[in-house]
Amino acid sequence: MNQFFKRRGVKHFPGVPFFGNMYATAFLKKHFLDEIQVIHDAFPNEKYVGFMDFTMPVLLIRDPELIKSITVKDFDHFTDHHNFLTKTSDPMSDHSVLFLKGDRWRQMRTTLSPAFTGSKMKLMCPLIMENANHIIQYLHAHESETIQVDDLMCRYANDVIVSTGFGLEINSLRDRDNEFIKIGNDLFDFDLKQRTLFILSSFFPNFNKKLGVRFFPKETNHFFRNLVASTMDYRTRENVERPDMIQLLMEARGEWSLDELTGQVFAFFVAGFDTTANALIMIIHELALNPQYQERLYQECRQLKEDKGLTFDTLNQLKYLECVINETLRKWSPAVLMDRICVKTYELPPPREGGKPYTLKPGDVVYNMVNCIHMDPNHYPDPHKFDPERFSEENRHNIKPCTFSPFGVGPRGCIGMRFAMMELKVLMFQIILNFTIVKTEKTMDPIKLKPHNFNIRALNETWVKFQKRK
Ligand code: HEM
Numbered sequence: 001m002n003q004f005f006k007r008r009g010v011k012h013f014p015g016v017p018f019f020g021n022m023y024a025t026a027f028l029k030k031h032f033l034d035e036i037q038v039i040h041d042a043f044p045n046e047k048y049v050g051f052m053d054f055t056m057p058v059l060l061i062r063d064p065e066l067i068k069s070i071t072v073k074d075f076d077h078f079t080d081h082h083n084f085l086t087k088t089s090d091p092m093s094d095h096s097v098l099f100l101k102g103d104r105w106r107q108m109r110t111t112l113s114p115a116f117t118g119s120k121m122k123l124m125c126p127l128i129m130e131n132a133n134h135i136i137q138y139l140h141a142h143e144s145e146t147i148q149v150d151d152l153m154c155r156y157a158n159d160v161i162v163s164t165g166f167g168l169e170i171n172s173l174r175d176r177d178n179e180f181i182k183i184g185n186d187l188f189d190f191d192l193k194q195r196t197l198f199i200l201s202s203f204f205p206n207f208n209k210k211l212g213v214r215f216f217p218k219e220t221n222h223f224f225r226n227l228v229a230s231t232m233d234y235r236t237r238e239n240v241e242r243p244d245m246i247q248l249l250m251e252a253r254g255e256w257s258l259d260e261l262t263g264q265v266f267a268f269f270v271a272g273f274d275t276t277a278n279a280l281i282m283i284i285h286e287l288a289l290n291p292q293y294q295e296r297l298y299q300e301c302r303q304l305k306e307d308k309g310l311t312f313d314t315l316n317q318l319k320y321l322e323c324v325i326n327e328t329l330r331k332w333s334p335a336v337l338m339d340r341i342c343v344k345t346y347e348l349p350p351p352r353e354g355g356k357p358y359t360l361k362p363g364d365v366v367y368n369m370v371n372c373i374h375m376d377p378n379h380y381p382d383p384h385k386f387d388p389e390r391f392s393e394e395n396r397h398n399i400k401p402c403t404f405s406p407f408g409v410g411p412r413g414c415i416g417m418r419f420a421m422m423e424l425k426v427l428m429f430q431i432i433l434n435f436t437i438v439k440t441e442k443t444m445d446p447i448k449l450k451p452h453n454f455n456i457r458a459l460n461e462t463w464v465k466f467q468k469r470k
Contacts, residue, residue, distance in 0.1 A: 004057050005050030009356050011043045012050030020052025031449035033336045033371055033456070036060060040372035046351045048358075051367065059348075059358070059366045060337075064379075064402035066348065067368045070340055071402070071410035078340035079105065081412065082365045092221050095263025097415070098271060102343070109415065111252045112264060115245050116419055118312075123243035124164040125312040125422060131159045132427040136434055138173050139466045146440045149284050149462040150277075157277040158184050160423050165268050166231060167242040183220055184273050224269075225262045272416050274455050275334040276423055281462045282332040283325060283428060285447060288439040288464040290386045294432065296320055298469070301432045315425050321432070323388035325424055329406035330374045331386065332447075332456045338368040338408045370405050379403040384446075435466040 005012040016023040021039065024030035036051065040062055043049045047063035061067050070078050080101045093099055097108045114120065135156050139147070155172035158181050162170045172181045231246050232253070241247060245268060249261045287294055300320045308314050316322075342360040350357050360366070375383040379400065380390065389395055407414035414420070431437070439445070442463035450459045 004052075008050075008358060010048065010050045010059070010351055010358060011046050012052075013039050013042065015052040018055060020054050020056075022052070022054050025451065026054075028451045031451040032454055033449060034451075036336070036367075036369070037372050037375070040369060040376075044378075047349065048351050048366075053365075056365065059360075059364075060372075061366050061368045062372065064373065064400055067338075067373075067402040067405075067409065070366060070368060071338060071408070071412065074346065075410050075412070077342060077344045077346040077360075078366070079343055079412070080341045082339040082341050091259050092224060092263050092266040093270075095260045096267035096270070097264055098267045100263075107255075108260075108264065109411075111255075112245075112248065112415060115248050116415060120243050121419060121422060122312040124419070125315075125426070127163045128160050128423055128426045129310075131156055131163060132430045134159070134171050134173055135427060136430050139431070139435060140468070143466065143468050146442050146463050146465050149281050149464060150457060153277040153280040153284075154184065154273075155181060156280070156427060157273050157423070160276070161269060161272050164419075165245045165265065166227065167244045167246060168231075179223060183223060184269065186217075186220070221262075224265050225258060228262045228265055229258060268416070271414070272420070276420050278332070278334040278456050279325070279329060279420070279424055280427060281457065282447075283328045283424070284431075284437055284464060285443070285458060285462040286328050286331070286386050287324070287437045288443050288462075289445055289447075291437070291439070293324060293386075293388060294436060297324060297432045301429050304429075305433060310426070310429055312422070315422060318425055318429060319393070320388065321425055321428055322421075323391040325421070325428070326391040326404070326406075327386060327388040330380065330390070330404060331384075333371045333374060333406040334456050335406065335408065336371045336454070336456075338370060338405065338412075340366050340368065340412070342366065368402075368405075368409075370408075373403050373405075376403075431466070433469070435468060438465040438467050440465050 013021055015021045019026055021035060022032075025032045025035050039049055039051060039060060043062075047066050048059045048061045051058045051060045061070060081099055097105065097112060100108050135152065138152070152173075159170050159172050162168050162180050170178060170180065172178055228246065228249070232250050234240070235242075235246070235250065245265070249256075249264060253261065287297075297320055300318060304310060304314060304317055308317075341362075342364045343362055345362065346360045348358040348360060373379060377383055380403075390399070402409055405413075407417040407420070440463060442460070444458045444460045444462070448459045450457045450461075
């Protein structure tokens with residue numbers, strides 16, 4: 001296994017038989033990000049380095065220029081994401097826009113894109129504001145307590161996706177055990193069974209697929225399938241139209257099967273629920289650790305409230321809030337890397353001067369670094385410092401292409417980026433206006449990551465107090 005990269009002249013860290021460089025992650029000793037950070041940092045002069053994802057050789061691309069070539073310039077060689085779930089058989093994930101390949105992906109992406117135009121998002125904005133109000137009411141009612149932010153933000157992200165995606169009114173703070181929140185939490189909280197399955201699938205991909213081993217329980221599939229089918233039937237029967245994703249899928253219904261349509265609902269859940277919750281958790285955590293930025297944020301939010309009030313059209317005036325969000329996404333990007341599969345043979349330049357070029361063949365996988373580049377002192381001096389000014393009008397020009405990519409890059413980048421920014425801003429605007437975020441003895445400082453999942457969460461969760469502003 002260790003010979004693979006050696007023979008090809010690519011630097012790498014020796015791995016463990018079968019587990020490759022994933023041993024510490026698989027056994028919860030380290031977060032995946034900490035594992036790849038060590039490898040990234042060990043070879044500062046390489047454009048790419050070798051990584052064994054269990055038994056699969058992968059190139060970690062650490063040069064921004066090369067990342068640009070892979071994700072933008074030569075995109076037609078790398079049109080697809082690597083689906084780690086296809087090693088098992090999950091119809092929902094196979095059909096989702098996240099994992100569709102080639103032309104099918106292109107068609108589905110074109111079908112879904114209209115959901116994220118300005119006019120559609122404008123219609124969704126009031127729904128998000130309503131969900132944000134639920135959170136604010138909750139925080140007012142629990143003002144004297146130290147709050148577990150992780151759970152609260154998951155409930156907000158859940159309710160936003162459910163109301164804007166399916167047109168269902170839901171309040172997870174009241175109806176605490178609703179089906180959506182249970183499924184959302186199950187999807188991302190890898191239990192022992194899923195973890196074991198994940199490891200076994202990495203060793204025996206074909207075997208598991210033949211046996212029909214599933215990564216997510218059958219019930220999750222049924223739940224989403226029934227939801228899509230029954231909502232569509234109801235709307236056709238009652239002639240109901242709403243500006244949401246189900247509506248779009250209904251319009252595209254003729255071309256796609258129910259399983260394929262269900263796959264998109266699943267994709268929005270997988271891609272939009274945990275990422276947004278993670279971002280909010282980390283924004284709040286960083287603001288608790290760095291209270292000096294809260295006053296300026298408050299002034300900006302108060303000014304907007306007094307001038308024009310918060311609407312979809314005034315969201316982009318929250319410039320400083322945008323800097324705070326971006327700085328948090330730099331330090332704690334919920335997506336650690338951008339994976340791509342090579343679909344047409346491609347020659348990479350040598351990894352270093354004097355090295356030899358590397359030929360990628362169809363099926364080979366590359367991981368374009370995101371977080372590691374965000375934390376590289378060559379791109380961001382003093383990278384551990386939380387400094388929103390890096391993203392200010394005056395300083396933004398210092399950020400080189402492909403050195404800030406929390407939403408990915410190129411045609412396969414995040415389809416929900418503007419939607420996510422709206423969701424983050426709407427809630428943070430309300431929180432900042434109403435409360436000061438206060439660090440308590442339960443607030444983890446400095447933040448260490450919880451190795452249990454691939455998502456970015458503080459080891460001891462995020463706990464803070466929300467003190468009412470006078
Ligand atoms: C802070 C929140 C979010 C972050 C950080 C995030 C990040 C990402 C990243 C890094 C990718 C892969 C990009 C690439 O490989 O170049 C992605 C893809 C995707 N995201 Fe997001 N995302 C967020 C929120 C959302 C939301 C709210 C939705 C939907 C409502 C969404 C829907 C998607 C979809 C469908 C894809 C797959 C696109 C494709 O393969 O064509 N995301 N996201």
